[in-house]
Amino acid sequence: MKEYFKNVSKISYEGPESKNPYSFKYYNPDEIIGNKSMREHLRFAMSYWHTLTADGTDQFGIGTMIRSWNNENDKMDLAKARMEAAFEFMDKLDLDYFCFHDRDIAPEGKDLTETDSNLDEIVTICKDLMKKNNKKLLWGTANLFSNPRFVHGAGTTCNVDVFAYAAGQLKKAIDITKELGGENYVFWGGREGYETLLNTDMEFELDNFARLLHMAVDYAKEIGFKGQFLIEPKPKEPTKHQYDFDVAAVLAFLRKYELDKYFKINIEANHATLAGHTFQHEIQTARINNALGSLDANQGDPNLGWDTDQFPTNIYDTTLAMYEVLKNGGIAPGGLNFDAKVRRASFEPEDLFLAYIAGMDTFAKGLRVAYKLLEDGPIENFIKEKYSSFNSKIGKDIIEGKIGFNELEKYALENTSIENKSGRQEMLESIVNQYILEDK
Numbered sequence: 001m002k003e004y005f006k007n008v009s010k011i012s013y014e015g016p017e018s019k020n021p022y023s024f025k026y027y028n029p030d031e032i033i034g035n036k037s038m039r040e041h042l043r044f045a046m047s048y049w050h051t052l053t054a055d056g057t058d059q060f061g062i063g064t065m066i067r068s069w070n071n072e073n074d075k076m077d078l079a080k081a082r083m084e085a086a087f088e089f090m091d092k093l094d095l096d097y098f099c100f101h102d103r104d105i106a107p108e109g110k111d112l113t114e115t116d117s118n119l120d121e122i123v124t125i126c127k128d129l130m131k132k133n134n135k136k137l138l139w140g141t142a143n144l145f146s147n148p149r150f151v152h153g154a155g156t157t158c159n160v161d162v163f164a165y166a167a168g169q170l171k172k173a174i175d176i177t178k179e180l181g182g183e184n185y186v187f188w189g190g191r192e193g194y195e196t197l198l199n200t201d202m203e204f205e206l207d208n209f210a211r212l213l214h215m216a217v218d219y220a221k222e223i224g225f226k227g228q229f230l231i232e233p234k235p236k237e238p239t240k241h242q243y244d245f246d247v248a249a250v251l252a253f254l255r256k257y258e259l260d261k262y263f264k265i266n267i268e269a270n271h272a273t274l275a276g277h278t279f280q281h282e283i284q285t286a287r288i289n290n291a292l293g294s295l296d297a298n299q300g301d302p303n304l305g306w307d308t309d310q311f312p313t314n315i316y317d318t319t320l321a322m323y324e325v326l327k328n329g330g331i332a333p334g335g336l337n338f339d340a341k342v343r344r345a346s347f348e349p350e351d352l353f354l355a356y357i358a359g360m361d362t363f364a365k366g367l368r369v370a371y372k373l374l375e376d377g378p379i380e381n382f383i384k385e386k387y388s389s390f391n392s393k394i395g396k397d398i399i400e401g402k403i404g405f406n407e408l409e410k411y412a413l414e415n416t417s418i419e420n421k422s423g424r425q426e427m428l429e430s431i432v433n434q435y436i437l438e439d440k
């Protein structure tokens with residue numbers, strides 16, 4: 001088989017003392033942290049679209065990326081070359097999983113029939129390469145947003161022909177995800193949202209979106225697809241207002257339409273920050289609602305108001321994200337998908353490796369620090385103590401549902417001194433810093 005990344009050989013763990021940029025400093029896949037290996041904790045995945053398909057195009061200029069597989073002129077030859085390059089990349093980086101949209105891996109044909117047969121041809125190749133290289137599909141998804149037919153949305157479109165097309169495409173995407181043993185299936189609402197309510201029936205669109213998802217649930221049952229369904233929230237982009245705004249909005253939607261037992265949530269860091277939340281806030285919101293499904297590992301730029309999809313390099317954020325994952329008892333069957341792209345000026349193929357190394361090391365470090373923080377318990381103990389007035393006497397009575405307003409009013413009238421204690425935020429932030437700095 002052709003070699004696509006000739007200048008890079010297998011990346012291995014060399015430890016924090018190494019100065020070799022093509023080595024892991026913190027990600028040591030087989031090192032045991034607590035009860036499982038780093039590999040099992042982190043379940044890293046490659047995003048097919050940003051890694052293989054994207055060419056660096058932006059609103060102001062054409063692509064810049066040097067990618068050897070782009071020499072292929074025929075669309076299907078290009079798709080095949082990409083697929084081979086994908087497995088070489090995963091092998092060299094020791095990535096166990098990948099994620100794709102149907103349109104990332106195979107080109108659209110002249111109609112849905114030809115498109116589906118293109119997909120079938122590539123899926124056969126993919127399945128074979130997965131077996132040979134021992135790689136797994138974390139999740140599949142359908143691209144229901146790039147083609148102009150989805151101008152008014154897919155599940156939320158006003159055009160029934162488009163709704164039917166979306167359902168057909170979705171059915172096929174679930175089929176191939178099952179065929180490849182996908183452990184999850186993601187619904188990110190590409191153009192499910194609106195620009196103006198002057199031309200939008202929000203209630204009708206949401207009802208229809210729920211109808212499409214119910215059909216997906218029924219179809220998964222029909223074919224015996226056991227993967228976890230996930231919704232990925234995002235507050236804006238491409239539409240001004242995306243319906244799946246954030247974790248809380250998605251939970252409310254799922255509960256209203258009785259879809260909550262079938263769906264969990266795929267949380268992306270940059271989507272969280274666009275919604276005005278931290279990544280940790282979104283993960284915790286999902287966790288306490290038993291809805292944490294998977295993570296799209298990336299980061300935004302605090303100075304920019306759009307989805308920059310950068311590789312995660314902020315240890316503070318990855319520490320707090322992994323803290324939540326550990327408190328959740330792990331992320332499986334989800335994983336950490338690098339929904340991240342190299343900058344347009346990082347156009348050499350080597351940059352892809354350097355970017356993944358940066359992201360994987362940053363999450364590995366976050367995992368190590370989070371594990372120690374949880375084991376020693378400075379934050380947990382502080383929080384426990386902070387609410388301790390609810391552990392006994394009248395506090396306990398409230399928790400046990402034994403009393404109401406009358407008893408509480410009596411208590412308040414008799415209690416002449418209320419004393420509060422400090423929240424100690426700065427001390428806690430400094431403890432997190434100390435754990436980050438001390439971990440070697």
Ligand code: XUL
Pocket residue numbers: 101141186188232234268296307339
């Ligand atoms: C878009 C985004 C998508 C989803 C999958 O912002 O995050 O790539 O992850 O459709």
Ligand code: CO
Pocket residue numbers: 188232268296339
């Ligand atoms: Co994403």
